[in-house]
Amino acid sequence: MVRNGTNCRLRAEAISVDYPGRPVLDSLSLDIPDGKVTAIVGPNACGKSTLLRALARLTPVAGGQVSLDGQPIEKQRSRTVARHLAILPQSPLAPEGLTVLDLVRRGRTPHQSALSQWSRTDAAAVDRALCLTGLKDMSFQLLATLSGGQRQRAWIAMALAQDTDLLLLDEPTTYLDLPHQIELLALIRKLNHDTGCTVAMVLHDINLAARFADHMVALREGRVRHQGTPSEVVTTEMMQDIFSLPCTVISDPVHGHPHVIPA
Amino acid sequence: MPADTACHLRAATDRRPFVLLASFAVLVVLALLALRLGYRPVTWADLGGALTAYDLADPEQIVIREIRLPRLVAALVAGAALGIAGTLIQGMTRNPLADPGLLGINAGAAVGVIGAAFLLGVTAPVQYVWMALGGGALGAAAVFALGGGAQASPARLLLAGAALTAFFLAMIRGLVLMSRQSLETYRFWVLGGFDDVTFETLATLWPFFFAGALAALAAAALIDALALGEDTARGLGVNVGGAKLLCGLAIVLLSSSTVALAGPIAFVGLIVPHMARAVMRQDMLWLAPCAGIFGAGLMVLADLVGRSALFGGTMQAGVMSALIGGLILIWLVRRTGGRRL
Numbered sequence: 001m002v003r004n005g006t007n008c009r010l011r012a013e014a015i016s017v018d019y020p021g022r023p024v025l026d027s028l029s030l031d032i033p034d035g036k037v038t039a040i041v042g043p044n045a046c047g048k049s050t051l052l053r054a055l056a057r058l059t060p061v062a063g064g065q066v067s068l069d070g071q072p073i074e075k076q077r078s079r080t081v082a083r084h085l086a087i088l089p090q091s092p093l094a095p096e097g098l099t100v101l102d103l104v105r106r107g108r109t110p111h112q113s114a115l116s117q118w119s120r121t122d123a124a125a126v127d128r129a130l131c132l133t134g135l136k137d138m139s140f141q142l143l144a145t146l147s148g149g150q151r152q153r154a155w156i157a158m159a160l161a162q163d164t165d166l167l168l169l170d171e172p173t174t175y176l177d178l179p180h181q182i183e184l185l186a187l188i189r190k191l192n193h194d195t196g197c198t199v200a201m202v203l204h205d206i207n208l209a210a211r212f213a214d215h216m217v218a219l220r221e222g223r224v225r226h227q228g229t230p231s232e233v234v235t236t237e238m239m240q241d242i243f244s245l246p247c248t249v250i251s252d253p254v255h256g257h258p259h260v261i262p263a
Numbered sequence: 264m265p266a267d268t269a270c271h272l273r274a275a276t277d278r279r280p281f282v283l284l285a286s287f288a289v290l291v292v293l294a295l296l297a298l299r300l301g302y303r304p305v306t307w308a309d310l311g312g313a314l315t316a317y318d319l320a321d322p323e324q325i326v327i328r329e330i331r332l333p334r335l336v337a338a339l340v341a342g343a344a345l346g347i348a349g350t351l352i353q354g355m356t357r358n359p360l361a362d363p364g365l366l367g368i369n370a371g372a373a374v375g376v377i378g379a380a381f382l383l384g385v386t387a388p389v390q391y392v393w394m395a396l397g398g399g400a401l402g403a404a405a406v407f408a409l410g411g412g413a414q415a416s417p418a419r420l421l422l423a424g425a426a427l428t429a430f431f432l433a434m435i436r437g438l439v440l441m442s443r444q445s446l447e448t449y450r451f452w453v454l455g456g457f458d459d460v461t462f463e464t465l466a467t468l469w470p471f472f473f474a475g476a477l478a479a480l481a482a483a484a485l486i487d488a489l490a491l492g493e494d495t496a497r498g499l500g501v502n503v504g505g506a507k508l509l510c511g512l513a514i515v516l517l518s519s520s521t522v523a524l525a526g527p528i529a530f531v532g533l534i535v536p537h538m539a540r541a542v543m544r545q546d547m548l549w550l551a552p553c554a555g556i557f558g559a560g561l562m563v564l565a566d567l568v569g570r571s572a573l574f575g576g577t578m579q580a581g582v583m584s585a586l587i588g589g590l591i592l593i594w595l596v597r598r599t600g601g602r603r604l
Contacts, residue, residue: 058497082500089494095357098545109488110500162499 006033009198010055010085010166014064017050017222024050026222027064032166037192038200039209042219043243048202049090049170051219055200056087056168068166082110086159090170090202094143100154101139104129107161129160132191149180153187160191167191169201173208181205185212210234211257218242234258279549282542283556290339290560297335297567298327337460338562338580340472341525342535344517346558347479347551349532350539354486354547355510356417362533363518365424366511369527370431371402372519373453380448381438391452392464392523396471399519402427407511455526455581457566468520475516482510483547490545528581531558534588537595561588 008031017025024047032038032055040048053059055066057073066073073081086107094103107129108122130136133153143151152172159167172188173181189212192199203209209216210230218226218233220242226233239247239260246263299310305323312318313327348363355361363369375398379385385394406427410420439446485506488496493503521528538561539554565584570577 053494056498058494077500078497078502079500082498087494087498089492089498092495093357093492095354095490095545097540102545103491106487106491106499109484112484159498 006036008033009069010200011067012051012055012064013067015054015061015066016063017047017054017059018062019050024222025054025061028222028224029064030055030217030224030227032198032200033215034165034198035192035196036198036214037189037212038198038215038217039203039213040200040217040219041203041206041209041242046219046242047222048219052087052168052170052200052202053089056085057081058087058089079110082162082164084164085166085168086162086164087168088155088159088170088172091174092155096144098143099140100130100135100143100146100157101126103143103154104135104139104157104161107158107163110162125163126161129157132160132194133157133187147180148176149183152176152180152184156184156187164197166198166200169199171202171204173203173205181208188212206234206239206260207252207257210259211252211255231258234260279543279553283549283553286553286556286560290556290563293560293563293567294335294339297338297563298331300567301326301331301570333460333462333465334457334566335563336465337457337524338566339559340465340469341457341521341528342531342558342560342562342584343555344472344475344521344558345528345531345562346535346539346554346556347476348514348517348521349534349558350536350547350551350554351479351482351486351510351514352532353536354490354550355507355514356421357490358417358421359537360533361417361421362530363514364527364529364532365421365428366514366518367402367406367424367427367431368399368515368518369402369522369529370428370435371405372396372399372522373435373449373527374398374402374431376452377435377438377445377449381442381445384444391448392467395523395526396468396519399522400515402431403511403515403519452526454579455528456569456579457525458579460524464524468524471516471520475513475520478509478513478516479551482506482513483551486510487545487547526581528562528584530585530588531561534592535561537592541595561591 010032012028012030014027014029015025016023016027028051030051040051042048050059054061057066057078060074068076068081068084104126108125111122130139133156135150135153135157138146138150143154146154156172173184176184185208188199188201191197213230216227216230216233217224218238225242226238234249236247236249239245239249248261248263249258250261252259295310299305299307303323303326305327309321309323310327312321313324317328318324345363352361352363352366353359372395375394376391379391379394385391406420406424409427410423435449439449485501488499488501489503489506496503496506518532535554535558538557539550543550543553561584562580565587566580568587569580569583
């Protein structure tokens with residue numbers, strides 16, 4: 001359980017998800033603490049991406065429910081949900097010939113309808129997203145001409161333009177080299193600090209998760225096995241339990257976060 | 264970066280309104296030429312008179328009003344509809360080779376027309392407008408159903424279209440072999456052109472074009488979201504199934520009305536979106552109108568060249584548009600190395 005006094009707008013209540021022939025999530029309950037950065041970790045095929053997708057109503061649940069603000073998420077209009085919750089799927093596709101600005105503007109989709117025109121609020125949100133991600137100077141560049149790190153920042157800018165309090169990211173650091181991973185996670189930390197938004201993301205790298213998250217959730221075989229602060233979660237026992245990896249956990253001499261050293 | 268610099272950047276790079284205006288101006292010139300040029304010589308004065316103060320006693324003005332004007336309007340409408348439908352389907356399927364014809368619309372319409380000629384002996388163009396419209400819509404509905412309805416993946420949709428088109432073409436060949444009358448009807452109809460267009464046909468079909476254009480307008484922003492992948496679109500609050508159905512409805516309305524109006528005009532729906540994307544970037548609300556203007560222009564030009572003395576005045580617009588459009592496509596591919604296609 002998340003410690004007392006923290007509200008949780010987004011919760012999974014005993015959700016189950018089955019892919020043909022195998023259960024992926026098994027009656028899993030999880031609260032995403034408001035205003036914090038939560039990292040979901042676990043071995044391949046443990047269901048962490050499926051959990052994130054279910055939280056964002058991209059994958060339907062077979063049992064239980066995901067609730068947003070106390071209401072079942074699938075009972076709410078998708079457009080209404082999209083004004084509160086943004087999700088960046090893993091390795092999203094962009095059509096050729098799209099500029100950064102074109103992409104970021106599409107984040108305003110849930111705020112528009114066939115009848116309403118592009119408003120000053122829309123322009124301000126796009127501008128803010130470009131500034132926060134440091135992409136303002138590159139607004140008119142084609143996505144295809146950007147580096148992997150810049151491109152990922154552009155996608156995050158699109159999610160930011162959606163102007164939501166909740167931001168879900170599915171492996172945002174995939175395909176990035178270490179400096180770009182650090183840069184991106186530092187950006188997410190800064191966004192959380194500056195705007196107070198709630199972030200939940202799936203991450204592969206335990207050490208990076210321990211450094212950049214407030215709250216960690218460790219999954220194995222579709223169940224939450226450990227959760228809490230990084231120092232509560234990242235332990236030798238957890239690494240053995242979740243990854244079956246013998247290791248030593250030390251305190252990172254620079255930042256003081258737990259750091260895994262595989263045996 | 265200060266805001267005024269950003270505005271300056273935007274002003275410097277956003278040439279889209281200018282492109283739209285310029286191509287619209289070219290379209291107007293082409294339209295006037297289409298009314299002015301033809302087998303029977305008319306003067307600019309006749310043209311002015313026919314458009315502003317129609318004189319029923321003047322044979323030149325009658326030619327303009329009764330023959331060239333409906334032909335021009337049909338070419339404009341058909342070209343615009345194909346351009347818009349092609350842009351929608353390429354955006355929706357994220358496939359630069361998609362063409363409204365791939366959804367079984369043209370083949371379905373052909374079955375409708377040949378079937379009517381074979382079974383009912385219908386041969387007058389005005390009569391088989393409904394057959395083409397119904398056949399096209401049914402063909403597309405069958406493709407959407409086979410492709411998996413609202414859950415259809417782009418690849419499945421196109422495969423279902425290819426399979427159904429092959430099936431329809433086999434049926435047509437069978438019918439054409441069995442009956443000489445069907446062959447005559449088919450031979451004439453399949454080329455695609457505006458020889459028999461009257462205001463009556465246009466009056467029958469305009470509500471369908473209009474409804475298709477409205478559906479396209481409503482679908483435009485949804486397609487922009489869909490182009491980012493279905494998961495991203497869902498995350499943006501788009502009802503993906505509904506968006507695809509709306510987009511499909513727009514494509515079917517626009518292209519089956521076109522095939523009813525002018526026969527199966529190949530290639531325009533494939534090429535025009537590439538021409539539009541070369542100048543417009545990816546934004547459906549700009550791209551679709553641009554493709555509409557380009558398509559209309561290509562069609563009017565094709566009809567104009569096709570009935571000029573160069574080809575003995577008999578080349579069908581459907582043949583000519585593929586010829587001109589094909590050259591433009593080759594030029595685009597060579598210029599960009601195919602990267603942007």
